[in-house]
Amino acid sequence: MSNAILRLALPSPLRRLFDYLAPAGVSVDTLQPGMRVRVPFGRREMIGVLIEVSAHSDVPADKLKPALEILDETAPMPPAFFRLCMWTAQYYQHSIGDTFSWALPTLLRQGEPAIARQERFWSIAPGADLEDPRLNRAPRQRQALKTIAQHPHGVAHSLLSQLQLSKDSLEQLKDKGLVVVETRQHAPSARHSNWLAQPELPLNEEQLTASAAVQEGFGRYGAYLLAGVTGSGKTEVYLQLIHQTLQAGKQALVLIPEINLGPQTLARFERRFNARIALLHSAVNDRDRLDAWLAARDGDADIIIGTRSALFTPMKSPGLIIIDEEHDASYKQQEGLRYHARDLALVRAHQENVPIVLGSATPSLETLHNATSGRYQLLKLNKRAGGALPPRFLRLDVKSLPLDSGISGPMQQAISQTLAAGQQVLVFLNRRGFAPTLLCHDCGWLSECPRCDARMTVHQRSNELRCHHCGHAERQPRNCPKCQRVDLRPVGAGTERAEERLATLFPDVPVLRVDRDSTSRKDAMNNLLTTIERGEPCILVGTQMLAKGHHFPRVTLVAILDADGGLFSADFRASERMAQLIVQVAGRAGRAEEAGKVIIQSHLADHPLLVQLTEQGYFAFAEQALTERRDAGLPPFCHLALLRAEAHKPGQAEGFLDEACAEAEMLLGELQLEGIELLGPVPAPMERRAGRYRAQLLIQSAARAPLHRLLHAWLAAMEQMPSGRAVRWSLDVDPIDLF
Numbered sequence: 001m002s003n004a005i006l007r008l009a010l011p012s013p014l015r016r017l018f019d020y021l022a023p024a025g026v027s028v029d030t031l032q033p034g035m036r037v038r039v040p041f042g043r044r045e046m047i048g049v050l051i052e053v054s055a056h057s058d059v060p061a062d063k064l065k066p067a068l069e070i071l072d073e074t075a076p077m078p079p080a081f082f083r084l085c086m087w088t089a090q091y092y093q094h095s096i097g098d099t100f101s102w103a104l105p106t107l108l109r110q111g112e113p114a115i116a117r118q119e120r121f122w123s124i125a126p127g128a129d130l131e132d133p134r135l136n137r138a139p140r141q142r143q144a145l146k147t148i149a150q151h152p153h154g155v156a157h158s159l160l161s162q163l164q165l166s167k168d169s170l171e172q173l174k175d176k177g178l179v180v181v182e183t184r185q186h187a188p189s190a191r192h193s194n195w196l197a198q199p200e201l202p203l204n205e206e207q208l209t210a211s212a213a214v215q216e217g218f219g220r221y222g223a224y225l226l227a228g229v230t231g232s233g234k235t236e237v238y239l240q241l242i243h244q245t246l247q248a249g250k251q252a253l254v255l256i257p258e259i260n261l262g263p264q265t266l267a268r269f270e271r272r273f274n275a276r277i278a279l280l281h282s283a284v285n286d287r288d289r290l291d292a293w294l295a296a297r298d299g300d301a302d303i304i305i306g307t308r309s310a311l312f313t314p315m316k317s318p319g320l321i322i323i324d325e326e327h328d329a330s331y332k333q334q335e336g337l338r339y340h341a342r343d344l345a346l347v348r349a350h351q352e353n354v355p356i357v358l359g360s361a362t363p364s365l366e367t368l369h370n371a372t373s374g375r376y377q378l379l380k381l382n383k384r385a386g387g388a389l390p391p392r393f394l395r396l397d398v399k400s401l402p403l404d405s406g407i408s409g410p411m412q413q414a415i416s417q418t419l420a421a422g423q424q425v426l427v428f429l430n431r432r433g434f435a436p437t438l439l440c441h442d443c444g445w446l447s448e449c450p451r452c453d454a455r456m457t458v459h460q461r462s463n464e465l466r467c468h469h470c471g472h473a474e475r476q477p478r479n480c481p482k483c484q485r486v487d488l489r490p491v492g493a494g495t496e497r498a499e500e501r502l503a504t505l506f507p508d509v510p511v512l513r514v515d516r517d518s519t520s521r522k523d524a525m526n527n528l529l530t531t532i533e534r535g536e537p538c539i540l541v542g543t544q545m546l547a548k549g550h551h552f553p554r555v556t557l558v559a560i561l562d563a564d565g566g567l568f569s570a571d572f573r574a575s576e577r578m579a580q581l582i583v584q585v586a587g588r589a590g591r592a593e594e595a596g597k598v599i600i601q602s603h604l605a606d607h608p609l610l611v612q613l614t615e616q617g618y619f620a621f622a623e624q625a626l627t628e629r630r631d632a633g634l635p636p637f638c639h640l641a642l643l644r645a646e647a648h649k650p651g652q653a654e655g656f657l658d659e660a661c662a663e664a665e666m667l668l669g670e671l672q673l674e675g676i677e678l679l680g681p682v683p684a685p686m687e688r689r690a691g692r693y694r695a696q697l698l699i700q701s702a703a704r705a706p707l708h709r710l711l712h713a714w715l716a717a718m719e720q721m722p723s724g725r726a727v728r729w730s731l732d733v734d735p736i737d738l739f
């Protein structure tokens with residue numbers, strides 16, 4: 001047995017490495033950091049990642065166990081990937097082993113070989129004639145041949161049905177010698193000169209300036225904020241930058257928010273390029289995800305598109321990173337490794353020395369601040385590219401107006417007029433279900449969730465009360481659970497109620513609802529889009545799902561039923577989020593001939609932020625909001641970390657946090673750190689959730705470096721605290737959600 005000590009990162013929450021002896025017969029010279037190693041761990045086995053080989057260990061020699069097996073002949077992850085994971089673990093104060101678990105494809109962390117699956121590929125035979133006379137009476141085969149001919153790299157067998165190709169037609173074409181089939185790993189790495197499957201649009205002046213600025217920075221790190229109003233042609237700029245990247249022989253990584261409204265963006269990329277596109281989002285199965293990951297790593301994918309976790313996809317020759325809708329909340333992971341994919345993408349771009357483009361019509365205040373302070377180059381697109389006119393905003397004061405299922409009289413009139421003019425209406429309400437509460441008119445009973453400090457939402461269609469925080473659901477009671485009388489009334493309105501009321505008010509037009517409840521069925525969204533595209537008058541009712549991705553060019557009225565939540569919330573980010581939603585939803589409307597109209601119902605119609613937003617636009621709003629943040633000493637003018645704890649018994653979480661707080665105060669003195677404040681511990685704004693009592697301690701720091709010095713020493717101490725064993729606790733660096 002050799003004396004070499006393998007220092008491994010194991011998928012454990014503990015922030016340390018684990019030492020093992022090398023397996024018998026393994027030569028130390030063959031070991032590389034990043035290789036996967038199978039080891040005994042308690043009564044189980046685990047797969048860890050080799051971080052380093054060392055000559056000695058602090059563990060006594062008789063306690064050291066030999067590893068069972070080295071799983072890889074060479075490290076499956078390139079050094080850049082390894083480095084990014086190490087940086088991530090350090091920055092988010094997270095266990096290295098668990099960081100690798102989040103970053104690696106599931107199959108790799110389960111020990112699957114890092115080898116791509118073999119697949120059959122169909123392609124056109126050299127010299128085959130699309131007009132071959134033998135196909136004159138076989139239209140299906142001719143069509144199939146034409147489809148295959150559009151794919152110079154061949155079509156994977158698994159994609160045949162997606163392209164509506166029948167296997168029988170292809171077999172017949174093969175017998176005629178017109179197509180060939182071969183078995184190989186993913187598409188070949190031959191690069192070619194014709195990347196475009198579709199001509200590019202001539203860019204307008206703003207687009208040209210933006211595109212030129214980024215191209216100027218190709219080949220080195222640089223961050224660009226492409227701030228362009230909805231429909232200003234940001235995606236067209238991305239596409240052309242990607243084309244340049246491909247021509248330079250490099251790969252492009254594109255991150256998109258979690259897809260709600262189907263693969264529209266994706267389709268645009270696929271239509272534009274003769275390129276191998278690797279897809280990594282939540283609907284991709286484990287095997288396909290591993291293949292995509294390997295293809296990207298080996299340079300066999302040209303464009304990598306995915307949601308949050310695709311940020312970790314390794315690339316053989318990275319050339320460009322694009323973060324679409326950079327303000328989107330889905331880039332922040334809210335469990336386990338609480339990373340922000342946008343922030344990490346900037347780190348990655350820096351480490352790999354490539355330019356990064358952050359695009360949004362409504363940039364986050366953090367990003368805007370970075371752009372105005374010169375860290376990022378600001379590129380603006382102010383005009384809509386397709387010639388569509390910008391929408392007009394109207395604030396509708398509903399202070400003394402009766403609301404009919406959330407819809408005021410003047411709003412109903414506006415909807416009616418729009419429909420009468422043969423146009424479509426979009427009604428936005430960021431609350432699903434029928435009503436947010438059920439109330440007993442006799443005794444005042446409210447439908448509280450038994451497991452949370454929250455009300456259960458009425459879902460009329462399914463006759464249920466559902467908690468949107470923990471998922472608890474029960475049948476709607478007929479009698480009041482407290483006084484047994486029957487006068488139970490839904491209070492307030494959600495999308496289901498608005499839909500029902502609108503259908504009654506406007507019986508002659510279709511009313512279509514878009515929210516998580518309505519679109520969970522497959523195809524529901526497609527049916528909906530077909531109806532909308534037909535262009536006849538209709539009403540769309542929905543939540544923030546409407547704000548993402550899709551354009552509805554025939555919508556000329558956007559009715560926003562409730563903007564107030566964002567104006568008096570305890571969460572300091574609520575107004576930013578509200579403004580982004582309003583602008584994003586508004587951006588779905590309008591066309592060349594007629595500007596869209598956006599009517600916002602509010603009880604606070606004169607609120608300065610709302611006035612600023614509707615009269616001067618998002619950037620004026622953002623400037624004002626940033627001033628308020630600066631005055632209040634809030635991000636981006638300070639840095640935050642949030643220590644959360646939860647436990648089954650009341651008081652337990654606070655007990656741990658009190659101890660943690662005392663420890664932190666001691667460390668502040670010991671390390672002589674300035675400018676750090678500990679706020680709390682306090683009960684979480686929703687103290688009980690899913691049956692657990694939650695509390696939190698906020699750490700606020702003027703500068704980044706001292707905060708991280710504190711966190712590093714503090715976590716080591718907290719891991720040793722006995723009171724920490726009885727509670728579930730976690731640290732969130734740069735928290736987005738303080739709840």
Ligand code: ADP
Nearest residue numbers: 201202203204230231232233234235236385386
């Ligand atoms: P964004 O990503 O900013 O929302 P898109 O790139 O989707 O904008 O462009 C909006 C619409 O304008 C699309 O229909 C697109 O085809 C069109 N468009 C974009 N750039 C141009 C251009 N340079 N000339 C003509 N039409 C354009």
Ligand code: ZN
Nearest residue numbers: 440443480483
């Ligand atoms: Zn009652």
Ligand code: ZN
Nearest residue numbers: 449452467470
């Ligand atoms: Zn609940």
